[in-house]
Amino acid sequence: MNDVIEQWQEKVRSAAAEGMSLRPRGGGTKDFFGRRADGEVLDTRALSGIVSYEPTELVVTVRAGTPLAELESMLAERGQRLPFEPPHFGDGATVGGCVASGLSGPSRLAVGALRDFVLGVKIIDGQGDLLAFGGQVMKNVAGYDVSRLFAGSLGTLGLLCEISLKVLPRPAVERTLCLGMGPADAVEHLNQWGGQPLPISASSWHEGELRLRLSGAEAAVAAAVARIGGEEVDAVDAQAWWRALREQRLAFFAEGDLPLWRLAVPSTTAPMTGDWFIEWGGGQRWLRSDASAEEIRRIASGVGGHATLFRGGDRDGEVFQPLAAPLMMIQRRLKQAFDPAGVFSPGRLYNGF
Amino acid sequence: MASITDAALAGEVEADFSAVDKARVVEALSRLLPAGALMFETEDLRPYECDGLSAYRQLPMVVALPTTEEQVVGILKLCHEMGVPVVARGAGTGLSGGALPHQFGVLLSMARFNRILSVDVPARVAHVQPGVRNLAISEAVAHHGLYYAPDPSSQIACTIGGNVAENSGGVHCLKYGLTVHNVLRVRGVTIEGDIVEFGSLAPDVPGYDLLAAMIGSEGMLAVATEVAVKLTPKPQLAQCVLAAFDDVVRAGDAVAAIIAAGIIPAGLEMMDQPATAAVEEFVHAGYPLDAKAILLCESDGTPEEVAEEIERMRAVLEQGGATEIRVSRDEAERLRFWAGRKAAFPAAGRISPDYYCMDGTIPRKRVGEMLSAIQEMEKKYGLRCINVFHAGDGNLHPLILFDANQPGELERAEAFGADILELSVALGGTVTGEHGVGVEKINQMCSQFTKPEIATFFRVKAAFDPAGLLNPGKAIPTLNRCAEYGRLRVSGGQLPHPELPRF
Numbered sequence: 001m002n003d004v005i006e007q008w009q010e011k012v013r014s015a016a017a018e019g020m021s022l023r024p025r026g027g028g029t030k031d032f033f034g035r036r037a038d039g040e041v042l043d044t045r046a047l048s049g050i051v052s053y054e055p056t057e058l059v060v061t062v063r064a065g066t067p068l069a070e071l072e073s074m075l076a077e078r079g080q081r082l083p084f085e086p087p088h089f090g091d092g093a094t095v096g097g098c099v100a101s102g103l104s105g106p107s108r109l110a111v112g113a114l115r116d117f118v119l120g121v122k123i124i125d126g127q128g129d130l131l132a133f134g135g136q137v138m139k140n141v142a143g144y145d146v147s148r149l150f151a152g153s154l155g156t157l158g159l160l161c162e163i164s165l166k167v168l169p170r171p172a173v174e175r176t177l178c179l180g181m182g183p184a185d186a187v188e189h190l191n192q193w194g195g196q197p198l199p200i201s202a203s204s205w206h207e208g209e210l211r212l213r214l215s216g217a218e219a220a221v222a223a224a225v226a227r228i229g230g231e232e233v234d235a236v237d238a239q240a241w242w243r244a245l246r247e248q249r250l251a252f253f254a255e256g257d258l259p260l261w262r263l264a265v266p267s268t269t270a271p272m273t274g275d276w277f278i279e280w281g282g283g284q285r286w287l288r289s290d291a292s293a294e295e296i297r298r299i300a301s302g303v304g305g306h307a308t309l310f311r312g313g314d315r316d317g318e319v320f321q322p323l324a325a326p327l328m329m330i331q332r333r334l335k336q337a338f339d340p341a342g343v344f345s346p347g348r349l350y351n352g353f
Numbered sequence: 354m355a356s357i358t359d360a361a362l363a364g365e366v367e368a369d370f371s372a373v374d375k376a377r378v379v380e381a382l383s384r385l386l387p388a389g390a391l392m393f394e395t396e397d398l399r400p401y402e403c404d405g406l407s408a409y410r411q412l413p414m415v416v417a418l419p420t421t422e423e424q425v426v427g428i429l430k431l432c433h434e435m436g437v438p439v440v441a442r443g444a445g446t447g448l449s450g451g452a453l454p455h456q457f458g459v460l461l462s463m464a465r466f467n468r469i470l471s472v473d474v475p476a477r478v479a480h481v482q483p484g485v486r487n488l489a490i491s492e493a494v495a496h497h498g499l500y501y502a503p504d505p506s507s508q509i510a511c512t513i514g515g516n517v518a519e520n521s522g523g524v525h526c527l528k529y530g531l532t533v534h535n536v537l538r539v540r541g542v543t544i545e546g547d548i549v550e551f552g553s554l555a556p557d558v559p560g561y562d563l564l565a566a567m568i569g570s571e572g573m574l575a576v577a578t579e580v581a582v583k584l585t586p587k588p589q590l591a592q593c594v595l596a597a598f599d600d601v602v603r604a605g606d607a608v609a610a611i612i613a614a615g616i617i618p619a620g621l622e623m624m625d626q627p628a629t630a631a632v633e634e635f636v637h638a639g640y641p642l643d644a645k646a647i648l649l650c651e652s653d654g655t656p657e658e659v660a661e662e663i664e665r666m667r668a669v670l671e672q673g674g675a676t677e678i679r680v681s682r683d684e685a686e687r688l689r690f691w692a693g694r695k696a697a698f699p700a701a702g703r704i705s706p707d708y709y710c711m712d713g714t715i716p717r718k719r720v721g722e723m724l725s726a727i728q729e730m731e732k733k734y735g736l737r738c739i740n741v742f743h744a745g746d747g748n749l750h751p752l753i754l755f756d757a758n759q760p761g762e763l764e765r766a767e768a769f770g771a772d773i774l775e776l777s778v779a780l781g782g783t784v785t786g787e788h789g790v791g792v793e794k795i796n797q798m799c800s801q802f803t804k805p806e807i808a809t810f811f812r813v814k815a816a817f818d819p820a821g822l823l824n825p826g827k828a829i830p831t832l833n834r835c836a837e838y839g840r841l842r843v844s845g846g847q848l849p850h851p852e853l854p855r856f
């Protein structure tokens with residue numbers, strides 16, 4: 001594997017010297033995401049495999065090109081999983097692409113985001129240097145938290161070579177409830193339940209149906225089911241349904257051709273009019289709309305949130321909500337710090353980087 | 354006006370601030386701050402000369418005690434213009450010298466930022482000023498059935514600003530996470546005087562994760578002026594198992610066995626025999642004194658869930674060879690179990706004039722190896738060491754006992770500590786799990802990171818603080834320092850612990 005890394009370092013160095021750009025790419029399952037970026041594709045799948053996995057340490061270290069599915073099935077064999085339930089968005093998803101896109105699945109609000117589970121990275125920076133940050137241990141404050149900067153960096157900061165992730169045991173039991181209610185009630189209930197010690201691990205609301213997934217010890221889940229009420233969804237159907245939600249295969253996401261917007265808002269935000277799909281205890285709300293980006297962003301920032309043009313629409317404009325000027329300046333300088341020649345996926349995140 | 358060379362900004366050499374003109378700085382600051390918010394006479398500066406790592410002391414040039422964000426902006430802009438270093442300070446309980454003043458700098462005490470601004474109960478968020486004490490948040494929201502989860506042992510005193518800067522943890526962070534997992538947004542001021550908001554009340558902000566960079570950054574990137582923390586529902590019930598072992602390695606193995614059984618305890622702590630003896634004398638927790646190690650293993654949740662989990666824990670611990678197992682029968686007994694663990698530092702202070710607390714993290718499976726090595730080091734340095742561990746996450750707090758009044762003991766304690774940290778790195782871990790690098794572990798950073806990695810850290814700092822004025826000289830060693838340290842430590846091309854594979 002070291003020869004692959006050395007080849008990549010060489011490639012980066014010559015790209016930097018010649019003013020060329022490279023676009024790290026795993027399975028290409030998230031090509032739709034982010035802005036359109038130029039650059040010669042650097043296929044990361046050549047660097048694949050598990051570096052180390054010890055279930056009792058709750059840590060796995062994998063090479064960036066490892067298929068996500070391979071990692072997940074290895075963890076499952078030992079009764080563990082990636083707690084943040086990353087979406088694959090296709091068969092070939094790699095771990096590197098998963099971390100670089102920074103996307104979390106239905107359990108986001110209950111267990112935390114992908115970035116919360118990143119413990120360490122080994123990367124190649126824009127000068128071709130191989131650097132390691134963080135590590136394989138759960139608590140580590142030596143140096144700035146560079147590893148988490150790479151979560152969601154969309155390949156613009158450097159080339160991920162190895163990633164260490166915290167893993168957790170799979171819950172003993174999962175049960176899903178379905179309750180009929182309107183969006184305002186749903187948002188109110190979700191926040192009320194969120195303030196109580198209930199094992200809610202995922203939620204979704206669409207067209208009058210609120211679905212709740214409860215995960216944990218058998219007794220705790222049973223008590224919560226009794227307390228919340230509603231109708232229990234058959235276990236197999238429920239599993240398929242949460243997976244379809246994570247992979248955006250439900251009709252709301254998969255059908256129609258209006259651009260798909262993701263609004264992240266404070267969870268207590270009152271529902272807005274329109275056909276919304278609500279997740280994450282009220283914190284993530286999806287909308288299909290061809291309204292202008294300005295208008296949608298105004299709605300999002302009006303409630304203290306932000307909007308992402310997730311699929312479709314104009315991929316040459318900004319797809320992520322522009323940041324306040326001082327933050328944008330720090331972001332630009334960070335890009336410079338890791339990739340002074342602008343080798344990696346220029347423009348994928350924001351115009352200019 | 355003082356200016357910093359490019360070589361200093363790139364982290365090659367220490368910056369030189371000796372040209373800072375105290376009289377001019379005092380004069381300029383006195384125009385920004387009311388009387389009583391600025392101190393520059395030696396006797397007024399004395400209380401600020403050190404933090405919890407009292408072996409290092411330095412009087413600041415001046416102390417500023419702002420009460421408003423506007424004043425913080427003013428102070429930082431002024432220091433930026435005049436090239437003056439700024440060191441932020443919370444409660445000064447830090448254990449790595451992070452808040453150690455700068456001889457030519459402003460010590461920016463955030464102590465007067467001590468208000469809880471608002472609590473949004475439905476959203477489970479508290480908005481607090483950085484000088485609010487950690488425990489004060491949990492106390493303020495307790496009647497809503499909520500609390501702020503990270504609970505450093507210093508929680509009655511330490512501030513949220515300090516917690517953010519150190520990414521502090523507590524005994525419950527295996528299950529509930531560290532500061533980084535429980536803070537939603539940090540509002541702060543950059544050295545250029547810009548007000549910035551890292552993170553958001555909405556999940557997953559776009560762009561690079563500046564909040565993650567800010568947390569644990571030891572006051573080197575920005576000064577926090579407001580923090581939004583996540584509140585967690587209080588579990589209905591918590592119960593604690595105390596298990597005794599006649600062998601430390603067996604206790605370490607039991608920790609791994611609990612995790613292997615798919616249990617994530619709410620807390621999982623370990624103490625060795627000397628530590629148990631020291632605290633028992635102090636708080637009378639009822640710990641078994643004949644055990645070579647004890648484990649404290651906590652379960653929380655609904656009563657049914659706790660009952661189920663406690664039984665599973667008991668089974669694993671019995672299988673793992675525990676010589677005695679006690680389950681707390683009520684809240685009073687649970688708190689007594691914990692009282693001993695939480696009093697470990699003061700207990701060390703009672704049995705020894707001075708103690709030096711280490712903070713390495715290693716993979717759990719190597720705890721036994723580390724403990725045997727520490728026993729050897731006790732002989733080598735002629736000093737005693739008592740061990741308390743956040744066993745669940747491999748974070749070790751060996752407390753090296755010494756007497757600073759005995760010539761040579763402080764130096765031996767420091768060398769002992771350095772040895773432990775180097776071994777932590779060699780075992781695949783890190784020099785600091787939660788106390789920060791500060792000035793204390795700055796040399797050992799040279800063992801953990803390569804030259805280009807250290808240079809990258811300096812560039813990351815420059816992205817936030819291009820002038821290099823926030824807490825200069827801390828957390829990240831200059832390459833020059835590493836070269837000198839390398840000369841000191843690596844003799845005849847030999848790395849410390851050559852018998853171990855290098856990670």
Ligand SMILES: Cc1cc2nc3c(=O)[nH]c(=O)nc-3n(C[C@H](O)[C@H](O)[C@H](O)COP(=O)(O)OP(=O)(O)OC[C@H]3O[C@@H](n4cnc5c(N)ncnc54)[C@H](O)[C@@H]3O)c2cc1C
Pocket residue numbers: 404405440441442443444445446447448450451452463483504505506507510511512513514515516517518519520521522523524571572573575576577578698699787788824
């Ligand atoms: C007895 C004892 C037990 C402890 N137990 C634990 C424990 O269990 N877990 C743990 O993690 N730590 C523990 N600590 C260490 C310490 O309490 C923590 O590091 C704490 O977070 C420091 O908070 P403070 O307010 O005292 O900060 P200070 O010591 O004043 O400062 C610490 C750092 O924060 C920076 N800082 C402070 N305020 C700001 C601000 N507003 N903006 C930017 N930077 C700022 C300072 O510059 C400095 O670098 C313990 C310490 C003691 C003495």
Ligand SMILES: Cc1cc2nc3c(=O)[nH]c(=O)nc-3n(C[C@H](O)[C@H](O)[C@H](O)COP(=O)(O)OP(=O)(O)OC[C@H]3O[C@@H](n4cnc5c(N)ncnc54)[C@H](O)[C@@H]3O)c2cc1C
Pocket residue numbers: 122130131132775799800801802803804832835836837838839840842843848849855
């Ligand atoms: C000035 C200085 C002083 C030091 N002092 C000490 C000390 O006192 N004690 C101590 O224990 N250590 C010290 N170190 C660190 C130590 O020298 C090495 O960083 C470490 O021990 C590994 O040694 P190395 O020679 O294999 O690493 P290097 O010489 O840095 O690298 C060797 C090879 O490994 C490759 N490599 C580097 N990083 C990675 C990576 N992340 N992933 C994969 N391959 C990589 C390089 O490309 C190179 O081919 C010091 C370092 C410096 C710069």
